[in-house]
Amino acid sequence: MKIQIHTRNADLAEDFRVIVEEKLNSMERFSVAIDRVEVEILHESNPRQGKHSHRVILTSHGSGPLIKSEAAEFNDVAAFDAAVKAFAFQIRKIHERTKEFDHDTLRNHKYSL
Numbered sequence: 491m492k493i494q495i496h497t498r499n500a501d502l503a504e505d506f507r508v509i510v511e512e513k514l515n516s517m518e519r520f521s522v523a524i525d526r527v528e529v530e531i532l533h534e535s536n537p538r539q540g541k542h543s544h545r546v547i548l549t550s551h552g553s554g555p556l557i558k559s560e561a562a563e564f565n566d567v568a569a570f571d572a573a574v575k576a577f578a579f580q581i582r583k584i585h586e587r588t589k590e591f592d593h594d595t596l597r598n599h600k601y602s603l
Contacts (some may be wrong), residue, residue: 525552
């Protein structure tokens, strides 16, 4: 999975890129076809938006489904954590939906009692 980070009006911390790569690479365990994930970081300069001045938007691209999640918090890492939580929930739903079940064995097991 390729990860692209875009910033608007933002300066990123040194370890932010490492945190992003670590958390998004852990999503590969769900085996959902995602080629690229774009991470967009926006900073709101309006002082009244203090608690929600940092916005992170995650968007997946590739042969699999389109997944998009966003969150706004007081700093980049908190916003990314909230966005990746929603992103993981969507991936998990897709993974569960695509599981194949052997309906014959389930049906036979139910009536064999």
